[in-house]
Amino acid sequence: MPATPHSPRTPLLVVLGAGSRTWRGYALQHIAAQHPVALLDAQPPAWAKEHAALTRTVDLTDTQAARDAVEALAADRGVAGVLTYLEDHVVLAARLADHLALPGNTPAAVEACRDKYLSRSLLDAADVPSARSYLVGDAETAAEYALLLGGPVVLKPRSLAGSAGVRRADTPDQVRAAFQTARDAGLFGLERTATTGVLIEEYLEGPEISVECVVLGHGTVHIAAVTRKYLGEEPAFVETGHLVDASDPLLTDPQIRDVTLSALTALGISSGVLHVEVRLTPQGPRIIEVNARLAGDLIPHLVHLATGLNLPHIAADLAVGADPELLPSQSQSAAVRFLLPAVTGHITAVHSGVFAPWLDRFQWTAAPGTHVTAPPGATLLDRTALAVVTGPDPQTCHRRLQLVQDRSGIHIQPDSTTSACVA
Incomplete structure (x- = not known):
């Protein structure tokens, strides 16, 4: 479906990166139906050009080049907001929005989400239930911290996504091997904008969920959906599926709401649609990580099918300072x-x-x-x-x-x- 016609005088919503048509095409299509999109990408794909009002070829790893491109768009047409649904560009989007005094989170808050070590530190300082976590520089240090943590541990890259390089380890040799895996991991080039490093953390028992949050201001959070997540065999944590039920009883669970809101507050999040991953442990819900963007893996599409809530629309509205539609229009799974x-x-x-x-x-x-x-x-x-x-x-x-x-x-x-x- 081509882009929805908009007035040539309507300010643009800048979207950073198209991503894969299979995994992100629906998001760009919905965003472009709501607002005229200027897509900035290193190589804007043909399918994305069908939805964007205009495209610009920009190296998004070059902050100055991206700033110059957005400033030119602002001078020529006007820019109402900056948005990305890709982990690579969340910090850049926040910096560009901040530079133009547009709606969005502070760059510091988004950096705190992207950097898992910083996230853990802020959550710990605010007494938000999470996982004990340490930054380790080599395999032997990791093995020493594993003894301190006791029991199974998890090693993960400091700033990747999609469970890339994440491994459970139960023995010293497994810890050393998992450290190497985490240190060397990459995913779709995401490592080019990542903060390097490896974390070792306590293993959290229990099923995993994600909370799809609409943040309307500091302390004002609407939980749009809870996603039940299905994982493959350990020691990896590859996600094999997701399910969204509009009537999920976890939607009204006060502990889940409290820990989610506390995490967003601790990290300084004030706006946007966020994907918060949680483990439901015997001791209660504990934060795995907070992602300052729409969920991947077609989760927003599931939310739309199950509830009628259009998370890409909502994210776009918030990015330009508009009031989003938060009333569900259907109820299924x-x-x-x-x-x-x-x-x-x-x-x-x-x-x-x-x-x-x-x-x-x-x-x-x-x-x-x-x-x-x-x-x-x-x-x-x-x-x-x-x-x-x-x-x-x-x-x-x-x-x-x-x-x-x-x-x-x-x-x-x-x-x-x-x-x-x-x-």
Whole structure:
């Protein structure tokens, strides 16, 4: 769908980075339907140009180049706000908005979200339930801190996303190996704008959720949805799916609300749509991390399907200082599942066989010829397909996802001499 026509005198909403059409295309489409978009990207893709009022080729790792481009747009057409849904550019977006005195969070607050070490420090200082965490410079120091923490530990990069480089470790040798994995991790070039370093943290038992928050001011938070998250085999923490239920009882859980609000306050967040990850431990909810952007993995799309709330619209409205629509218009469940390979090898063929009104989308994300790694070594780059379904309740969504998976097949030639066909 092309961009919605807007008056040529309407100020622009600057969007930093298009991202992948599969994972972010819906967000840009919804944002452009609400506001005229000026897309800044190193290489604006053709699909994104269909939605943007205009595009500019800009190296977004060069702060001065981005500032010059936005200042030129402001002088020529006017700029009403700056927004990104990509982790790479959240700090840059805050700096540009601050430079032009536009709505948004302070750069310091966004930097506190991006830097997991700084996040933990601020949460700890404010007594917000989180995980004990230490910044470690080498594998041997990590092994020493693991003894201090006791029990299983988790090692992770200081400033990446998507569970890249995150590993559980139970023994000193596993700690050393996990340190190397975290230190060397990368994801879609995100490491180019990341603060380097490795954290070692206590392992938090319990299911994982995320709280999709609309922040309307300091201390004023609307919880739009709670996302139930499904993880693959440890020691990795690869997300294999998500579910949003408009009637989820966790939406009214006072402990979850309190810890989420306390975390946002501690980090200085005052505006925007944020994705707050939480573990529901036996001792109560504890913060994993706070992301100063829309969630990834199609979660805002699930929220829209389940509740009618359009988080990309809401984020765009807040970025330009407009009042967002926060009234849900429907009540059902929506879920996504990411398929992972059963064996490590090269994909030779794929097929799918479900067509139903409740199947919102099914897409192969790995084509024949692609090499994929099976769990537990898999990362999100090894996902082979995604399926999004709707239903009246979570149980129906789970049944429908399983039906889609059962009727979809992939043939993988293993790295060994035998072949495998997984239905």
